[in-house]
Amino acid sequence: MSRTLTAAVTALALAGVAAAPAIAQTRKSIQAPAKPLTLKARGSFYVGGESAEATAAELGIGVADRVTINQMYVEFMEPVGRAKLPIILVHGAGLSGKSYDTTPDGRAGWFEYMARQGHPTYVIDQVGRARSGFNHITLNRRLLGEAAAAQPAANPTAVPGGVGGPGGPRGAAFRFGEQYGVWTNFRFGPKPGEAFQDEQFPVEAVGELAKQSIPDLSSLVPQPNPTLKNLADLAVDLDGAVLLGHSQSGAFPMETALVNASGLRALVAVEPGGCRPSYTDAQIATLAKVPTLILFGDHLPNDTGMGPNSVTWQNRYDGCAAYAARIKAAGGKIELIKTTDLGIRGNSHMLMQDRNSDRIADIILKWVDANARKAG
Amino acid sequence: MSRTLTAAVTALALAGVAAAPAIAQTRKSIQAPAKPLTLKARGSFYVGGESAEATAAELGIGVADRVTINQMYVEFMEPVGRAKLPIILVHGAGLSGKSYDTTPDGRAGWFEYMARQGHPTYVIDQVGRARSGFNHITLNRRLLGEAAAAQPAANPTAVPGGVGGPGGPRGAAFRFGEQYGVWTNFRFGPKPGEAFQDEQFPVEAVGELAKQSIPDLSSLVPQPNPTLKNLADLAVDLDGAVLLGHSQSGAFPMETALVNASGLRALVAVEPGGCRPSYTDAQIATLAKVPTLILFGDHLPNDTGMGPNSVTWQNRYDGCAAYAARIKAAGGKIELIKTTDLGIRGNSHMLMQDRNSDRIADIILKWVDANARKAG
Numbered sequence: 120m121s122r123t124l125t126a127a128v129t130a131l132a133l134a135g136v137a138a139a140p141a142i143a144q145t146r147k148s149i150q151a152p153a154k155p156l157t158l159k160a161r162g163s164f165y166v167g168g169e170s171a172e173a174t175a176a177e178l179g180i181g182v183a184d185r186v187t188i189n190q191m192y193v194e195f196m197e198p199v200g201r202a203k204l205p206i207i208l209v210h211g212a213g214l215s216g217k218s219y220d221t222t223p224d225g226r227a228g229w230f231e232y233m234a235r236q237g238h239p240t241y242v243i244d245q246v247g248r249a250r251s252g253f254n255h256i257t258l259n260r261r262l263l264g265e266a267a268a269a270q271p272a273a274n275p276t277a278v279p280g281g282v283g284g285p286g287g288p289r290g291a292a293f294r295f296g297e298q299y300g301v302w303t304n305f306r307f308g309p310k311p312g313e314a315f316q317d318e319q320f321p322v323e324a325v326g327e328l329a330k331q332s333i334p335d336l337s338s339l340v341p342q343p344n345p346t347l348k349n350l351a352d353l354a355v356d357l358d359g360a361v362l363l364g365h366s367q368s369g370a371f372p373m374e375t376a377l378v379n380a381s382g383l384r385a386l387v388a389v390e391p392g393g394c395r396p397s398y399t400d401a402q403i404a405t406l407a408k409v410p411t412l413i414l415f416g417d418h419l420p421n422d423t424g425m426g427p428n429s430v431t432w433q434n435r436y437d438g439c440a441a442y443a444a445r446i447k448a449a450g451g452k453i454e455l456i457k458t459t460d461l462g463i464r465g466n467s468h469m470l471m472q473d474r475n476s477d478r479i480a481d482i483i484l485k486w487v488d489a490n491a492r493k494a495g
Numbered sequence: 496m497s498r499t500l501t502a503a504v505t506a507l508a509l510a511g512v513a514a515a516p517a518i519a520q521t522r523k524s525i526q527a528p529a530k531p532l533t534l535k536a537r538g539s540f541y542v543g544g545e546s547a548e549a550t551a552a553e554l555g556i557g558v559a560d561r562v563t564i565n566q567m568y569v570e571f572m573e574p575v576g577r578a579k580l581p582i583i584l585v586h587g588a589g590l591s592g593k594s595y596d597t598t599p600d601g602r603a604g605w606f607e608y609m610a611r612q613g614h615p616t617y618v619i620d621q622v623g624r625a626r627s628g629f630n631h632i633t634l635n636r637r638l639l640g641e642a643a644a645a646q647p648a649a650n651p652t653a654v655p656g657g658v659g660g661p662g663g664p665r666g667a668a669f670r671f672g673e674q675y676g677v678w679t680n681f682r683f684g685p686k687p688g689e690a691f692q693d694e695q696f697p698v699e700a701v702g703e704l705a706k707q708s709i710p711d712l713s714s715l716v717p718q719p720n721p722t723l724k725n726l727a728d729l730a731v732d733l734d735g736a737v738l739l740g741h742s743q744s745g746a747f748p749m750e751t752a753l754v755n756a757s758g759l760r761a762l763v764a765v766e767p768g769g770c771r772p773s774y775t776d777a778q779i780a781t782l783a784k785v786p787t788l789i790l791f792g793d794h795l796p797n798d799t800g801m802g803p804n805s806v807t808w809q810n811r812y813d814g815c816a817a818y819a820a821r822i823k824a825a826g827g828k829i830e831l832i833k834t835t836d837l838g839i840r841g842n843s844h845m846l847m848q849d850r851n852s853d854r855i856a857d858i859i860l861k862w863v864d865a866n867a868r869k870a871g
Contacts, residue, residue, distance in 0.1 A: 144540045145732045146571070155575050157533045161607065162597035164520045165706035173672070181802045184672020190706040192593065195522065199531050215626045217568065221538035231537065249626045250591045252709025255668035261638060292631035296549065296560020330541035330566040333628025356521045426557045 144327050149225040156198075156235060163194040165251075166356075167349040176263060177256045189341070191349035192216070192250035196230065197239040204384055204491055205239040205357045207350065208471075211366025212392070213295040213335045215249035216242040218365070222472045223327035229471045232480050241353065241360070245337070245368065246346045253336040292334040301328060303424030305468035306416065306432065315418055317465030319473035328472065337367075343378070350375045354382025361487050363387040366468065369413075370395055376409055377402055385491035386411040387483060390468050393435055394442035400449075407451025410490040412483065413439050415457045416466030416473075432468065452490060456482075520703050525601040532574075532611060539570040541627075542732075543725040552639060553632045565721035568592070568626035569729060572606065573615040580760055580867055581615040581733045583726065584847075587742025588768070589671040589711045591625035592618040594741070598848045599703035605847045608856050617729065617736070621713070621744065622722045629712040668710040677704060679800030681844035682792065682808065691794055693841030695849035704848065713743075719754070726751045730758025737863050739763040742844065745789075746771055752785055753778055761867040762787040763859060766844050769811055770818035776825075783827025786866040788859065789815050791833045792842030792849075808844065828866060832858075 168190030175183050194216065208229060210218040219230040219242050227235070234240045244251040295301050298311035307322050308314040314322045340346070350371065354360040362383055364371035369391020376383050386409050388394070394413070398406065419433040439455055446453040458466045461482065463475065470479045544566030551559050570592065584605060586594040595606040595618050609616045620627040671677050674687035683698050684690040690698045716722070726747065730736040738759055740747035745767020752759050762785050764770070770789070774782065795809040815831055822829040834842045837858065839851065846855045 145542075146540070146729075147732060149536070149538055149540060151536050155533050155535055156537060157531050159531055160525070160527050161532060162525055162603065163593055164522070164525060164597055164601075165703065166519075166521075168702075168706050170673075170705075178672060178676075179669030180671060180676055181805075182672070182675045182800070184675050185705075186670055186672050186708065187702070187705040194596075217539055217626050220570070221540055225540075227538065244626070249628075250593050250620070250709065252625075252670075255670055255710035258668055258710070292634055293555030294562055294628075294631055295556060296554060296558070296562050297546075299558045299560050300554075300556055326544075326563070327541065329561075329563040330544050332562065333626065334631035334634070353522075356523060424558070429557075 144223070144225060144324070149221055152227060156196075156231065158196050158234070159199045160197040161195060163192065165190040166193055166353050167191055167345060171254075171256060173256045177259050179255075179259055186256070188252075188254045188256070189246050189345035189349075190251060191246055191346055191353075192244040193241055193353060195239065195241045196234040198234050198237055200237060202239055203237040204487065205241060205360040206233055206487070207241040207243065207353060207357075207360050207362050208233075209243055209346075209350070209362070209364040209368040209371050210245065211368055212337070213293065213300070213332050215331070215333060216244045217249075217331050218469075219471055222321070222476060223324035223331075224321035224474070225324075226476070229476065229480050232477055233484065236480075236484055238484070239357070241357070243346075243350070243353075246344065246349065247336045247340040249333065253339050257339050258336070292336050293338075294334050295332045297325065297329040297332070299424035301325065301332065303422060304429075306418045306421045307467055309421060310424070315465060317417070318467065319417075319465040319475055320467040320469055321472070321474055328469065344374075347371065347375045347378050351379040351382060355379070357382065359384045359492075361385045361387060361491055363389060363483070364391065365389045365471070367392045369393070372411075373406055376406055380405060380409055383409050384493075385409060385487055387487075388413045388439070389470055389483075390415055390432065391435065391439060394439040396438060396441060398442075398445070403445050403449050407446050407449040410492060411446065411451065411453040412486050412490070413443065413453070413455045414470070414479075414483065415439075415455075416468060416470055417457070417459050417464055418467075419457070454486065458482075520599070520601060520700070525597055528603060532572075532607065534572050534610070535575045536573045537571060539568065541566040542569055542729050543567055543721060547630070547632060549632045553635050555631070555635055562632070564628075564630045564632070565622050565717070565725075566627060567622055567722055567725035567729075568620040569617055571615065571617045572610040574610050574613055576613060578615055579613040580863065581617060581736040582609055582863070583617040583619065583729060583733075583736050583738050584609075585619055585722075585726070585738070585740040585744040585747050586621065587744055588713070589669065589676070589708050591707070591709060592620045593625075593707050594845075595847055598697070598852060599700035599707075600697035600850070601700075602852070605852065605856050608853055609860065612856075612860055614860070615733070617733070619722075619726070619729075622720065622725070623712045623716040625709060629715050633715050634712070668712050669714075670710050671708045673701065673705040673708070675800035677701065677708065679798060680805075682794045682797045683843055685797060686800070691841060693793070694843065695793075695841040695851050696843040696845055697848070697850055704845065720750075723747065723751045723754050727755040727758060731755070733758065735760045735868075737761045737763060737867055739765060739859070740767065741765045741847070743768045745769070748787075749782055752782055756781060756785055759785050760869075761785060761863055763863075764789045764815070765846055765859075766791055766808065767811065767815060770815040772814060772817060774818075774821070779821050779825050783822050783825040786868060787822065787827065787829040788862050788866070789819065789829070789831045790846070790855075790859065791815075791831075792844060792846055793833070793835050793840055794843075795833070830862065834858075
């Protein structure tokens with residue numbers, strides 16, 4: 120066991136929480152909801168995608184063939200009863216749509232909670248990850264040694280001010296580790312294994328969040344990121360939707376609005392990795408037409424533990440405050456809220472998994488009810 | 496446009512089906528079921544996983560940290576009413592659990608259909624793919640140039656007689672293409688774009704299946720494949736389950752039984768990539784204790800189009816016949832069926848997506864009702 124790990128386990132023991140591997144989620148540990156869930160429809164499909172031709176070596180399967188790349192996986196639940204506005208939930212860096220399903224401590228996530236509140240709810244996997252896959256032709260070319268020299272510096276984030284990781288060797292894959300990438304960076308506490316007194320994240324189940332952390336191949340995703348057009352197309356297909364992004368995808372609602380805002384009834388950014396500071400006045404004018412909510416949690420100045428160049432969540436909040444000021448100056452409707460502004464303490468970066476995740480969802484849904492544009 | 500692609504498009508036109516990109520699935524194209532679906536519980540969780548320490552360079556995130564590897568994503572739906580035996584569905588090579596959800600032509604897949612028939616139904620993503628992620632530390636090491644020289648020949652399949660692909664350069668990733676990997680290999684017709692007269696796969700929606708095809712990093716998965724122990728553990732957690740594998744995972748039910756058969760009430764292999772011929776008599780004795788169904792479709796001798804070394808599905812069927820004979824000789828209960836034995840024509844390799852997928856599910860569920868072992 121490494122010294123770091125030993126220290127972390129000791130810290131965990133001191134903090135009175137078990138080390139991650141001791142808490143294994145099972146089917147039996149997942150709470151049965153009080154009321155059955157009745158769905159008019161549910162399922163999954165893909166949005167977008169383009170054909171690409173690949174050689175046998177590039178495909179790795181012994182025969183040249185055509186594959187589809189840049190498609191986006193979507194799963195959905197549509198409750199019975201009069202449908203409210205659809206909501207599309209987008210996960211952050213190093214994660215998948217699983218972020219929004221059953222929480223690490225076994226409660227219903229926002230996917231199910233929002234559906235139970237009457238909203239047809241859509242969860243995606245970003246292009247470059249999970250069930251959306253990634254362009255492995257590019258990856259295999261790198262492994263074959265072609266194109267490696269011509270490879271530009273990797274940038275794992277589609278949005279400046281995002282997670283800011285270096286993107287891995289030759290830009291292949293990156294992933295958040297459990298002690299710094301998650302514990303300190305996601306503000307569970309001041310150092311690995313030590314939780315804030317008022318921490319809302321269920322830290323005893325941090326090992327379950329660690330399992331949700333999967334390799335992120337955003338560095339292989341072309342620019343502009345096809346996820347943005349796919350999201351715009353999905354919102355149009357749904358005849359209008361609220362688009363909610365988180366962390367690395369926190370600014371995706373805005374970026375998507377700049378691709379095509381016609382399907383977007385409201386933009387919600389939950390703890391965005393950054394609000395882009397460089398929008399033109401024309402872009403701001405477009406963005407000001409769609410009501411926007413930006414929501415942050417608690418303990419924003421906490422040291423991320425991600426190295427001397429990493430920015431704090433307070434820095435990110437400040438950047439979003441500057442963005443909100445520009446939108447307001449352009450006559451737009453925008454709210455920038457910290458949960459602490461509402462008297463709620465201890466929320467982490469993973470608000471959709473915090474113990475009070477239902478309450479946070481209620482804040483968002485209440486704002487949506489009051490502010491989302493009507494169709495057309 | 497390449498000559499191959501032009502030929503395929505011409506063939507598609509001749510066959511009276513549109514080229515793949517013309518059929519884009521949307522939310523609106525997905526059929527609403529006649530009856531709402533009422534669930535006692537639903538959600539997702541991970542089974543298994545181990546901690547691994549990685550350097551900053553290996554992680555690609557600027558700080559050394561601990562990550563979890565080899566965990567298995569599981570999603571489930573548990574219907575209301577008296578619960579029948581749980582069923583666990585495992586996807587094949589180059590695919591994810593999405594195989595079992597909404598079909599390419601917009602009908603409910605086996606995930607929902609089996610839940611509607613009263614079975615708590617569990618769908619997994621194999622370790623090495625999709626929401627289970629993969630060990631990108633190994634991948635990043637290869638990209639960094641370390642360990643590349645020591646790299647053994649890649650084998651993308653956990654089970655001999657599986658898909659038989661070469662596994663990509665340095666064993667990184669492989670993926671099925673749409674024309675050969677899917678069309679001919681999955682027996683939609685004798686050549687790309689040309690469907691069998693009686694074909695059951697909804698070939699007009701082949702582009703949607705192409706989107707489900709994602710990079711397969713099975714070559715990074717250690718041996719023994721952690722998916723097997725994870726499946727065994729899941730079956731025990733469920734107090735007994737039917738385990739169903741398909742294609743590359745077709746023999747996973749048997750392999751899982753050899754890890755721990757105590758949770759397995761029945762083994763179902765749908766078009767297994769191969770039945771392992773090399774089991775010892777002791778292993779056969781263990782396997783003979785669990786009722787087994789092996790199911791194949793139609794047009795088995797079709798040329799796979801995957802090159803001169805590829806084996807036909809008839810070869811694979813024959814291998815399973817030899818396996819079934821050994822199980823029977825050991826006193827086991829096993830059925831090896833071709834859908835054509837039941838007078839059903841035209842089923843492809845993707846029986847869970849064929850137009851008659853409900854009917855095929857009924858055949859399996861009827862066999863389960865009649866044969867699955869009772870608990871304990």
